[in-house]
Amino acid sequence: MQNLFFNTFFKLLITFIYRSKKNHHVIFLFLWLIRYQKSMKQKILITGGTGYIGSHTVVELINEGFEPIVVDNLSNSSADVLDNIEKITGTKPVFEQFDLTDKAKLDAFFEKYTNIKAIIHFAASKAVGESVEKPLLYYRNNLVSLMNLIDCQLKYGVSNIVFSSSCTVYGQPDVLPVTEKTSRKDAESPYANTKRVNEDILHDAIHANPQLNGISLRYFNPIGAHPSALIGELPLGVPQNLVPFITQTAAGLRGELKVFGNDYDTPDGSAIRDYINVVDLAKAHVVAIKRMLNGQSKANYEIFNLGTGNGYSVLEIVKGFEKATGVKLNYKIVDRRAGDIEKIWADTTYANNELGWKAEATLEETLLSAWKWEKNLRNIL
Numbered sequence: 001m002q003n004l005f006f007n008t009f010f011k012l013l014i015t016f017i018y019r020s021k022k023n024h025h026v027i028f029l030f031l032w033l034i035r036y037q038k039s040m041k042q043k044i045l046i047t048g049g050t051g052y053i054g055s056h057t058v059v060e061l062i063n064e065g066f067e068p069i070v071v072d073n074l075s076n077s078s079a080d081v082l083d084n085i086e087k088i089t090g091t092k093p094v095f096e097q098f099d100l101t102d103k104a105k106l107d108a109f110f111e112k113y114t115n116i117k118a119i120i121h122f123a124a125s126k127a128v129g130e131s132v133e134k135p136l137l138y139y140r141n142n143l144v145s146l147m148n149l150i151d152c153q154l155k156y157g158v159s160n161i162v163f164s165s166s167c168t169v170y171g172q173p174d175v176l177p178v179t180e181k182t183s184r185k186d187a188e189s190p191y192a193n194t195k196r197v198n199e200d201i202l203h204d205a206i207h208a209n210p211q212l213n214g215i216s217l218r219y220f221n222p223i224g225a226h227p228s229a230l231i232g233e234l235p236l237g238v239p240q241n242l243v244p245f246i247t248q249t250a251a252g253l254r255g256e257l258k259v260f261g262n263d264y265d266t267p268d269g270s271a272i273r274d275y276i277n278v279v280d281l282a283k284a285h286v287v288a289i290k291r292m293l294n295g296q297s298k299a300n301y302e303i304f305n306l307g308t309g310n311g312y313s314v315l316e317i318v319k320g321f322e323k324a325t326g327v328k329l330n331y332k333i334v335d336r337r338a339g340d341i342e343k344i345w346a347d348t349t350y351a352n353n354e355l356g357w358k359a360e361a362t363l364e365e366t367l368l369s370a371w372k373w374e375k376n377l378r379n380i381l
């Protein structure tokens with residue numbers, strides 16, 4: 001849309017200058033130069049770009065005129081996602097498959113793709129339970145990947161990075177809602193600890209190298225799918241997270257949903273989270289990138305909470321899904337899940353005011369989008 005407006009305006013301006021016949025050659029050339037510069041898309045490296053949040057962010061970056069370059073080892077995603085991104089945007093992003101812990105491959109990548117303006121670092125192992133069983137895998141994957149990227153930023157002169165962090169760094173907060181100033185708690189799992197330590201690595205690396213500029217985005221609970229139902233969350237095996245479990249139960253893949261605990265100190269006894277639409281979340285990444293590229297950051301390292309500011313209980317999500325979709329869910333209350341916190345939701349004031357961004361989708365729209373995606377996957381009409 002912006003491009004269409006720009007191009008039309010541009011053509012009118014050039015016609016006007018040409019007809020006025022005053023120094024039109026020089027002005028003509030000057031304007032074409034500006035246009036050429038504008039048409040040069042800014043390259044953004046997206047690690048984990050075929051994953052759930054990564055793929056939605058790639059779509060939003062393309063929509064906003066950027067050139068995303070996707071790197072993924074496909075350990076938890078498929079290259080087919082790139083075809084679906086093309087169906088949505090008309091552009092198939094450039095893709096390189098390798099593991100970020102392989103420093104030689106990462107070096108070769110930066111030798112090949114010069115002039116990268118920024119990195120959005122999604123790639124990470126993210127299953128809480130698995131991280132408890134395989135802590136070294138988690139520490140190696142998640143910490144070494146970020147350190148390799150920062151090394152390359154310094155070596156190849158890429159100043160800007162956005163890091164996928166999580167509200168998991170707050171643990172169970174003493175005061176709700178949580179602001180960016182709420183102190184972090186000891187991590188409950190190796191996965192959570194990798195988020196915490198990666199934030200520290202980024203903070204310290206930026207402190208030591210002021211030419212770097214970073215933003216950590218602390219996601220609350222991302223759910224839903226692109227409205228086209230062409231991309232969404234694709235859990236391998238039995239889903240660990242609530243909404244994919246709900247949609248798979250509704251689709252008949254799972255017999256029943258287990259609601260983990262109804263004896264929490266919450267109005268209906270089930271645990272409360274801040275569920276944010278994945279497209280809203282993706283858009284916040286574009287805003288963060290523009291903030292850094294336009295020199296609008298207030299500090300070299302910044303942190304933002306990305307949530308809606310609203311907390312919903314597990315049972316409210318179940319009821320909300322049934323109401324939005326008209327599908328009855330088979331569920332039963334079971335014991336609490338080990339390691340779960342009782343309740344958390346975001347104070348989004350700082351992100352809303354500073355980034356000029358706000359989560360917009362309603363819970364109903366978001367749950368419907370998750371259901372549309374599941375139905376599309378399973379060929380349910």
Ligand code: UD1
Binds near residue numbers: 128341
């Ligand atoms: C977890 C991670 C978080 C990560 C998020 C998204 C921790 C402690 N949490 O959040 O960092 O960002 O996943 O990947 O590290 N529930 C059920 N039945 C189910 C599944 C879930 O009742 O079958 C409940 C849970 O007990 C919880 C809520 O639903 O109360 C949300 O769970 P889930 O979707 O797994 O996300 P979190 O555990 O909040």
